[in-house]
Amino acid sequence: xxxxxxxxxxxxxxxxxxxxxxxxxxxxxxxxxxxxxxxxxxxxxxxxxxxxxxxxxxxxxxxxxxxxxxxxxxxxxxxxxxxxxxxxxxxxxxxxxxxxxxxxxxxxxxxxxxxxxxxxxxxxxxxxxxxxxxxxxxxxxxxxxxxxxxxxxxxxxxxxxxxxxxxxxxxxxxxxxxxxxxxxxxxxxxxxxxxxxxxxxxxxxxxxxxxxxxxxxxxxxxxxxxxxxxxxxxxxxxxxxxxxxxxxxxxxxxxxxxxxxxxxxxxxxxxxxxxxxxxxxxxxxxxxxxxxxxxxxxxxxxxxxxxxxxxxxxxxxxxxxxxxxxxxxxxxxxxxxxxxxxx
Amino acid sequence: xxxxxxxxxxxxxxxxxxxxxxxxxxxxxxxxxxxxxxxxxxxxxxxxxxxxxxxxxxxxxxxxxxxxxxxxxxxxxxxxxxxxxxxxxxxxxxxxxxxxxxxxxxxxxxxxxxxxxxxxxxxxxxxxxxxxxxxxxxxxxxxxxxxxxxxxxxxxxxxxxxxx
Ligand code: SF4
Ligand code: SF4
Numbered sequence: 227x228x229x230x231x232x233x234x235x236x237x238x239x240x241x242x243x244x245x246x247x248x249x250x251x252x253x254x255x256x257x258x259x260x261x262x263x264x265x266x267x268x269x270x271x272x273x274x275x276x277x278x279x280x281x282x283x284x285x286x287x288x289x290x291x292x293x294x295x296x297x298x299x300x301x302x303x304x305x306x307x308x309x310x311x312x313x314x315x316x317x318x319x320x321x322x323x324x325x326x327x328x329x330x331x332x333x334x335x336x337x338x339x340x341x342x343x344x345x346x347x348x349x350x351x352x353x354x355x356x357x358x359x360x361x362x363x364x365x366x367x368x369x370x371x372x373x374x375x376x377x378x379x380x381x382x383x384x385x386x387x388x389x390x391x392x393x394x395x396x397x398x399x400x401x402x403x404x405x406x407x408x409x410x411x412x413x414x415x416x417x418x419x420x421x422x423x424x425x426x427x428x429x430x431x432x433x434x435x436x437x438x439x440x441x442x443x444x445x446x447x448x449x450x451x452x453x454x455x456x457x458x459x460x461x462x463x464x465x466x467x468x469x470x471x472x473x474x475x476x477x478x479x480x481x482x483x484x485x486x487x488x489x490x491x492x493x494x495x496x497x498x499x500x501x502x503x504x505x506x507x508x509x510x511x512x513x514x515x516x517x518x519x520x521x522x523x524x525x526x527x528x529x530x531x532x533x534x535x536x537x538x539x540x541x542x543x544x545x546x547x548x549x550x551x552x553x554x555x556x557x558x559x560x561x562x563x564x565x566x567x568x569x
Numbered sequence: 570x571x572x573x574x575x576x577x578x579x580x581x582x583x584x585x586x587x588x589x590x591x592x593x594x595x596x597x598x599x600x601x602x603x604x605x606x607x608x609x610x611x612x613x614x615x616x617x618x619x620x621x622x623x624x625x626x627x628x629x630x631x632x633x634x635x636x637x638x639x640x641x642x643x644x645x646x647x648x649x650x651x652x653x654x655x656x657x658x659x660x661x662x663x664x665x666x667x668x669x670x671x672x673x674x675x676x677x678x679x680x681x682x683x684x685x686x687x688x689x690x691x692x693x694x695x696x697x698x699x700x701x702x703x704x705x706x707x708x709x710x711x712x713x714x715x716x717x718x719x720x721x722x723x724x725x726x727x728x729x730x731x732x733x
Contacts, residue, residue, distance in 0.1 A: 264601040269609070429587075532597040533590060 231334060239340050243320055251474040252282035258474075258527050265531040286467070294463035297369050304367035309461070309468030312360035316475035319353045322346035323482045324408050326492050326512040329505075338492075338512065339408060346407040347395060350483060351388075354438060357476065358384040361440075361447055361457045364469070368460035376456030379538065380447035383437055386545030387444075391434035393553035397427040397560040398487045411491030421488040423563065427556035428488045430549050435480040437545070440473065442530040446538060481522035489518050615698075619728035622681045622694040624710075625672060626717040628726075635716055636691035639667040643683035643692055651676035652683060670715060674700060675708045685733065693725045 256271065256278070263270030271278035296305055323346075326338030343349060358381055365377020398420050399405060402413040414420060421428040437444040448456030455461075458469045485491060492515035497507055536544065582588050608615050617623065628636045639656035655669040683692050695717060702708040719726075 261601070264605075265597045267600060267603060267606045269605050269607040272609075528594060528597065532593045 235334075235336050236340060239338075240321075243325075243340060244317065247317060247320065247475060247478065250478055251471050252286070254474045254477065254523060255285065255470070256282050257524075258530075261524070261527045262531050265528075289467040289470075290464060292463040294465060295460075297460050299369035300460065301367040301369070304363050305460075306465070308360050308364035308367060309465045309472070311363070312357065312472035313468050313475070315353050315357040315360065316472040316479065319350055319479045320482065322349050322407055323479070323486055324411055324491060325482075325515050327508055329508045337408065338508075342406065342408055344404070344406045347399065347405045347410070347487075350407075350479075351392065351395070354476075354479075355384065355388055357472075360469075360472070364461070365447075365457040368457075370460050372454045372459045373457050376447040376453050376459070380440065380457060383440075383444065383446060383541065383545070386542060387434045387437035387549065390430050390545065390549035390553040391438065393550070393557060394427040394431040394434065395487065396553075397424050397556045400557070400560045400564060407486050407491075411486055411493060414490040414493060416493075416495050419488060419490040424556055424560055426552055426559065430553045430556065431488065432484060433544075433549060435484060436526070436529070437541075439476040439480050439526075441477065441526055443533040443536050444541060445535060446541060477523060477526050478519065481519045481526065484522055485515065485518045489522075491515060617696050617698070619724040620732075621696055621698075622679050624674065624695050624697040624700060625677065625679075625681075625683055625692055625715075626695045626697075626722065627670060627712065627715040628691050628693060628722060629716040629718050631719065634661070635666065635670075635712070636689050637667050637670065637687075638663050638689055638691070639665045639670075640688065642686045642688065646682045646686045647677075648680060648682065649676040649678055651678075667712070670712050672710045672715060673708060674702070674710050675705065684729070690726055690729070693722050693729065695722060695725070 259281070260270040260278075271281040274280040274284045296302055321340040322343055324337070324339035324342070328335050328337045361380040362377040365373040365375070365380070368374070398410060401420065401423070402410040404410065404413075436442075440447050446456075447453075448458065453459070458466055461469060492511040494511055494514040497510060502510070630636055637654075639654050641654050641656070644650075644652040644654045651673045653669065653671045653673075654667050656665050657668040658664060659666045679694070681694050684694050
């Protein structure tokens, strides 16, 4: 593959992923509203377009037409920068997550991942912890006590959950023996999914992912009843939309990451035994990946409308006294498995 | 010794959360497939029961005349002073009738005192809840808008006779 081809293919992949992300994010908002309505015996948005399917666009127009208010005693530069950091982090993380196997097109083998780097998992962890800067800076620069409290909570929450997240990932890395997301997916052949082999790690990672994306039951940075809107109290118009989009983009990334690390990525168990042509297999595998993500996204929304918010001290207790030891136990468990079965 | 388990003492299974969380998730999942309560308003109208207090209206008898005898009690009792009545004489049996009967619908608070105080069952609360005006003058409902054939308010009158 020449350099030119590499650049062309990468550009196409970035474009496809970016548009897919934007579309998914806007429809995720729609489905969030629909599912919340169904869970409460309501109908949900059904006015704009067929079954309300144009609702996301109406929302975007509404937000774009709103006045952009910056509080007088806000730090204007940082106030503007914060939503940009949030969006930037949310969209760049996706670069290392593989959404399909290598495919051969016109005699060239193209891996279906934007950047197949060998430190992929580290990159994801690093960027997702950068995301907390957006929230903390937003809270701090707004010049409002509610925003500040939201931002501080966010950083405290991030610190306590990132540790158990990192340790849970440790278990996965022991099995795969590599930090490359592609290698991690390939290590989960058949039903050897990490979720099956290390259920404790799966649960701790899932819970940490909820905390990491600030979703209920861990949405303390924006806890509406106590903090008005938390870190985005003082945001309006497109800056608010930036945070909103980033939250949903983070949800997609968290789901994609869980699928990659624990649910076998794009693998469809035992598809080789069906003897299908290679192109069809690749399409089925990409679809499998999308279906797995869709299910996890539904799970995220479903949990939001089922479980009440944790109190702050309960959250800290859970993070340090439960999740942290559990993820350590998981590592020992994985080590034992490797020792005994020589995996 | 009484060792009754208190509500706040959780059992082991309750304390590890996960079974309880699954129970909660199952509940919301079941709810998602239940019939919806939503009434899609502009297309489907909500028809209130007889106990509903909508816009106050004047009862019109079968002969096309109002029941009201212009005693002015409703105007007197109305808390926000929304009613204005001007009486005049008539050759009919009831001897008095309102030449002018006006309710200012911006003022009315739908308390139903007028209906309660009226000695003739001449003013009752209807089921009409769709009120909108684009100017103050429009909100002054005169006799033309208030008079309603008795048939339309019969169930409210029956309700009042039964419960008042
Ligand atoms: S309902 Fe109450 S406020 Fe309205 S006209 Fe009657 S007495 Fe006045
Ligand atoms: S209380 Fe009844 S009868 Fe008297 S003025 Fe009012 S509506 Fe007419």
